[in-house]
Amino acid sequence: MIRTIEWHDGSVRIIDQRELPGKTVFIDCQTYQQVAEGIRTLAVRGAPAIGVAGAMALVLAARGAVTDEREALMAVLKKAHAELAATRPTAVNLKWGLDRMLNLALGMKGDAGEMREALLSESLRIAQEDEELCRRIGNHGAALVPDGASILTHCNAGSLATAGYGTALGVIRSAHSAGKRIHVFVDETRPLLQGARLTAWELKEEGIPFTLITDNMAGYFMKKGDIHLVVTGTDRIAANGDAANKIGTYTVAILAKEHGIPFYIAAPYSTIDLSINSGDQICIEERCAEEVTTIGGVRVAPGDVRVANPAFDVTPHRYIHAIITDMGIIRPPFSEKLASTLVAQ
């Protein structure tokens, strides 16, 4: 299996997801700034994956610091933390991964060498945990997938979006591995086509049957009775269960409701952000117009037109049938359950 992100001989090796499925290109980042650039430009994307990338970037920051003096080293880490956190404002996992690393450093007593060592170990642990969490998410979620089910997914919440295995695609992988005869409808997911490029690629590699559709076809197939459930990932879950995810997820949730189809989201617990009460407080990243007006370098609209390009939308909790986490399936009402789940950690 191709690794989305890994620590490789003193650098952070990421697969350049912008080049998939056409080319398999790896980028070896030597500095945290290179990782930040990779996150910003979506060479690495997916909420859990950028959490791991951020953590590993802080290892590069610590190793790249010219000082061994504690205060100065912490200053470097804090600066890197701030720069990395600003690359993608919506996903909580990035902030979570960065905070976990910084808190480790803040709490440490050792010298610079020990700190660098501990940070590396912690980042590898985050990556390993992420893959294990995904497998647990997959196993929990597979129970919700009936034999013979046809499943719609949006964007890519697969192994490429995580340290491995995937969240929404983890559920699909687990159901498939368990011998269930499933079929996947893959929304292409404009503007950046993560569904067409990445999810289709992963499913093809795994031999899981699927049909690629444009985003505006899902309603048609739901009406025909061809889709039995929806599962997507999420970048941030508010305390009330509202969930931010790739633009278009909200539309899919409304379509699912209108057709009486269950809508599930799948995510590790680190995606839950109890510091915000509702999805209204989630900052929605606005990306550049060119992502909409060009595709693969080909211009698809007249020049000099006004474009909107919100990268995410928020699906209110009332549309969500269950949140599939590594700690089990959480069903509505979400408010109390999410809080108690977190406390139980």
Place this chain on the structure above:
Amino acid sequence: MIRTIEWHDGSVRIIDQRELPGKTVFIDCQTYQQVAEGIRTLAVRGAPAIGVAGAMALVLAARGAVTDEREALMAVLKKAHAELAATRPTAVNLKWGLDRMLNLALGMKGDAGEMREALLSESLRIAQEDEELCRRIGNHGAALVPDGASILTHCNAGSLATAGYGTALGVIRSAHSAGKRIHVFVDETRPLLQGARLTAWELKEEGIPFTLITDNMAGYFMKKGDIHLVVTGTDRIAANGDAANKIGTYTVAILAKEHGIPFYIAAPYSTIDLSINSGDQICIEERCAEEVTTIGGVRVAPGDVRVANPAFDVTPHRYIHAIITDMGIIRPPFSEKLASTLVAQ
């Protein structure tokens, strides 16, 4: 104004809409087969426009026939009628235009020269009527557009989709001409991007303010309160008011309902097909996979994947607040009103 389609010196001149907005290319069709190819490959598209194209193609068929003998000439026309009707199965206007021409020929007493003359006049009349109808649709529909309204439209139901002026864009043009301060949200309309390529181009030419979005963003802007009404065209309306239109229209209608936003369709009366009771009987054209897997020649998905590409969907009448026609605005319940409207012609 650029003409979508016109009779030009013995040939049918169409603007090649596949090349817009990048290039303005005209195709002069000398034979009905060339027009059929233009319709099939979407060089000319839009329900009313292909109705006009079909009618003019029969003029080419009549003029191209090597015989002046009546029976033989009728056989040529019938063959051309069948070939042209088969190019796009969903829109009723194509069949309507072809039938009108064939019926004229069948009912005529004159010789071959007179018949060719009469067919040409009739096709020009159809084109002229279409533009006049669109202006009436626009005027009726403008009354539904409040000053300051933000309007979502899907695909292209503009002058490019008709002999001129447009249906849904006719409503928008009329409201704008009347001095209403409107803003348009333009769905790009995958797979063939008629919104991004054609509607954006028309609105830019007209100086009507708009924002281009991907299809999966409409829900986001509705939730924000940025969209106040939806108006689209339609390719066929069943007797109960169900309406077929470009894939994704059904999704937009559901989103509108969920957000309490009126959803209107705009079309000439020739779009109403009383021969079918409901939208379930409308044949949905399935187009080739390459329209989904490539954009402007650029491959956006892995090779050899299964793709679905229904070109249309059906919006059930219960989602439609009104049908804006040249004969006025028809509101639910549609069944009786549509029937009586047709009888009143």
